[in-house]
Amino acid sequence: MYSGDESAGDPGIGMNDDGHAGDLAGPHVLEACPAEARAVAEHARDCPNCAAELADLAEVVGWLGAATSRAPASGLRERVLSAALAARPPNDVEARRLADLYRSQTVQLDELLRGLSTPQWLLAPAPHRSIRDLVVHLYGNDEFVATVAGIETAPIDRYSSTSDVRAGWRRQALAVADAVTPTLLDRPVRLAGRALLRRPLREALIQRGFETWIHAEDVRAAVGRPPLPPSGQQIADIIRFALGLLPAAMDAAGRARPSAAIRAVLTGPGGGTRVVELSATGPRPGTVVAEVRLPAERFCRLLAGRLTGSSAGAGITGEPGVAADFLAVAATMGCD
């Protein structure tokens, strides 16, 4: 709740006879008692009971807002973002953050690989024939961003030794993370995967971190280690990246629903509620015809093709066929 400290009013005025907020709690969280706002806020700082009641009621006020939620015209998004960025330019935190996420996934996978025995390198995490093949495949997908970032490293292939494979992949990935600058983020790059899409490097970096994480999960599963979810921030990045590509993917898969949309309610760290258009063409915003609810982390595994709608335990309301198509197309957005 935004405090009413800026409002005029003498401390103590209007409080209940017992000195507590009492029935002023509701007006206070509704900002409907400017004369008493300061007294209530100051009292709540030292009174856990009143603070808890104000917090509870403030949460209810947030829920009340949901009852009037309404999608604005699509053009408003650009107008608002442009006005904000004109009022305060962004800095290079985005470049550093994306590079750090990619670097940290690279370091985690490298630590896993360092501990593998020779027989373990030959384990086959599907669809790859060995962990070595998997790392060579990852190196190949990383090369698209490496080229744009101006990185040249000694090539590796499936005939290289396991130590050369690991070192070559790691060297290239870390060099990319070190080379990322704000100006590079807008540079178009070919994304990994079958779709032959070109997107800005900022999105390609998210995809690199995503693929590096899911392959680390493949390796962990192959050697019997427990899964390790990414950070909430990385989950949020992955979901934003993938859902941005989804309308065109629906078109490409022949499952487009112009003028229809899905509400994805993704719970847990990195989650949130997103309305996703089911075609890149057609009027916007589309009409929400179904709602899909599942934990955000499981949705990331589904995007990577490691889970299906049913194995992810997705809850569906609305039109089940549309939701099934959405989940089926979402599950093809990995890089294998």
Add this chain to the structure above:
Amino acid sequence: MAVLPDENDVRTREALIAGSEDALTEVYDTHGSLVYGMALQVTRDRGAAEDVTQDVFVELWQRPERFDPRRAPLRGWLCLIARRRGIDWIRRHGAQERTRMAAATIPSMPTPFEDEMLASTAFKQVRRAVANLPMPHREAVFLAFYKGLTYREVAQALGIPEGTAKWRLSSALRRIGEQLRAEGFDGEAA
């Protein structure tokens, strides 16, 4: 006052302070409909609601440190800012008789979606909880929340004692909260 802050809200605030354009975009994509809907409900004017929406996000981007996740979730905070800016707009547009006018136009509910299918499960739950309030409570919440009246103005508009107005507002919010929490409402989709 302090509550356990939402982990995502804390991260969002830090990212906004650091100047992350990504975070700004994400906040708009997540809460844009909430802010616009609130502004539209208060102003009843699409152009004004768009202006208010822009003001709210520009203000958040310029001064993200003003948002304190320990006091309330980002959703509730943005909602109140949108409401406040909407009320400012109404005042600027010469609605001196807003108390009388507001009292004369109390609907039974906030304006519903044109298409029920557009409504999320969370939206329907909140609407039902508001609809379940006794009419006097609903009137008081409508005037304070959507029309920006103080509890004293609510009392005046409804011709009731100020103490009664205060009680109705608090009691209404408590009832809504009790019903939604009893239903396991988590606000995820709100």
